[in-house]
Amino acid sequence: MTAADDKALVLFSGGQDSATCLAWALDRFGSVETIGFDYGQRHRVELDVRPAFLDALRADFPAWAGKLGADHLIDAGIVGKLSETALTQETEIAMQADGLPNTFVPGRNLLFLTMAAVTAYRRGIKHIVTGVCETDFSGYPDCRDDTVKALQLALNLGMDRRFVLHTPLMWIDKAATWALASGLGGDALVRLINQDTHTCYLGDRSTRHPWGYGCGHCPACNLRAEGWARFVADAPQPV
Template sequence: MTATDYGDDGALVLFSGGQDSTTCLAWALDRFPRVETLGFDYGQRHRIELDCRARLRKGLTGLDQTWWRRLGRDHTIDLAALGEVSDTALTRETEIAMEADGLPNTFVPGRNLVFLTFAAALAYRRGLRHIVGGMCETDYSGYPDCRDDTIKALQVALNLGMQRRFVLHTPLMWLDKAATWALAEDLGGKALVDLVVEGSHTCYLGERGERHDWGYGCGTCPACELRAKGFARYANHSGI
């Protein structure tokens, strides 16, 4: 599908600096005539991800002249209040563990609901109809605000509450991590895979010291384990 299939509407991509959001940004650049990006600073333990964003944006525009022409402004919103009301392993220096309700303590309640609401408010002002996020309920940590039903319900609420026709896109919703790596290759070839490996950040602990085949990270947190296992399956299938 190309930009013409979506008309002249632009897109806003929730861009954290991680593997998933980088792949989603490439996906949007491949489809929409105008693309802007949005990051959130909520006091996350792995705030280093925000430092990766500029390099990734530059790297993506270097892969394709069309992408260079389509990529527009970058925005960052300070959501310190979200971190202040959250008592999680992503916003506090505490050990990552499972809670009694079956969710990992890395779950930040309401995070994606808040992110998408602020994204819609910004898209409203910027005249952007499409909002793209990396939510996935196929190969994930069980977060309820990543589920397809949640995103669909929120789209209805945002459209009613803002009297707009926003479309929330989640291109990774039904992909496991191996398929996400493969999607990156489909979109930008090995150069994009290499950019994701070298430039993006996913580790919950914010560890950038050790370089693995799949990128930088502690290698033991849930995010690193998902990324590593997915890359191994992708590499085995693609023969790299």
């Protein structure tokens, strides 16, 4: 095994899914770095919670603390400037004529994974982890398994590397995502993700719900709330 084989770079937005993926990577690799993107998102508060979550992860999980390395925050403002979506403008969330929600930011995940691969190339990292998912998602085409597999091939051809793109959440729903976090870090990790991550599309951290902070009515909040309810109902003990 080469040094690169035991290193991972996790796309960590500050939300539930990417936080769970970060724990997944820390459980599997000897060295883990994180990368986030500022693309002019209206829920920019997700970037504000990232440092606190990383600090808490180091403090509360000493077995992982020594594995957690550098965090990279990338200016991807061009994404917000090129797109006209409900995630980058003060626009009401709605479905579009093409059947996609207007929260879809064209090319976002393609660009993010490409930037992550460039960073991984420079840092000598082989494994790239992202929280995209086909099960509980809004129909975004850049979250599909076929898209990720095609991009992995393109990145490896274009950079002459053998990156591996990992998608731990691809085939599970939000309830199973909570359960995955519980299996990785117990109630302590579930509480940390519940309290210190941010997933609400509107960036609302003024209201605390049983499942975490959010407006309580956007698509992201609805998915998180429904998944939490199923997770709690199936949990052997209260969390």
